[in-house]
Amino acid sequence: MSPVVADVVDPSTVHGVHGADGVSWWKCLARRNDLFGSWEAVEWAALPPGGLSGEHVHTRTEELYFILTGSGVMLLDGREHPVRAGDLVVNGLGTRHGLLNTGAERLTWLVIEVVGPLTATVYSEHQEHVENGGPR
Structure with a gap:
């Protein structure tokens, strides 16, 4: 596996x-296939x-902001x-x-998304199946 290198140049406008x-x-910045362990993604947002990132719920992953x-x-x-700036928020399963930006400047954050235990088990079992010659 090669190292993952990413930047925040040219983000998507949502x-x-x-x-x-x-x-x-x-x-x-990185997705599950580029990461080891129970990581789902590493993302940047602003x-x-x-501005408001509307309220929502994740049932498969938890997020660290x-x-x-x-x-x-x-x-x-x-x-x-x-x-x-400097705060870490855990959004559990x-x-x-x-998130609401109440300040006078752009609010930016790093999202580290990790799969929950049940999803991690499914991913692990699937990978084991693939490594043993099963269909993908």
Whole structure:
């Protein structure tokens, strides 16, 4: 496996992320096939001032949000939590979460998405099956 190298140049512009109005930016830096272990993805995301990543729930993965720049409010299961650059937020399996940029500058964060135990087991069993000559 070769090293994975990525950057945040030319991210995708996303309109209405997770049902919210407005625009955001997103870029996948690495996906499951490029990673070892129970990793699903490593992503970069950004919101303009006043921007919102709408509330949503993951049933297969949990996400770690590492706030890189700016400040905002993390919505976790109906409760608001102020966040700023340097904060780490854990969005566990089944947690309803969203992020609002309340600051005057762009809010950027790194998303580290990890599969839950049941999904990790399925992936592992599938990989074992493939390695033993089974169909993909």
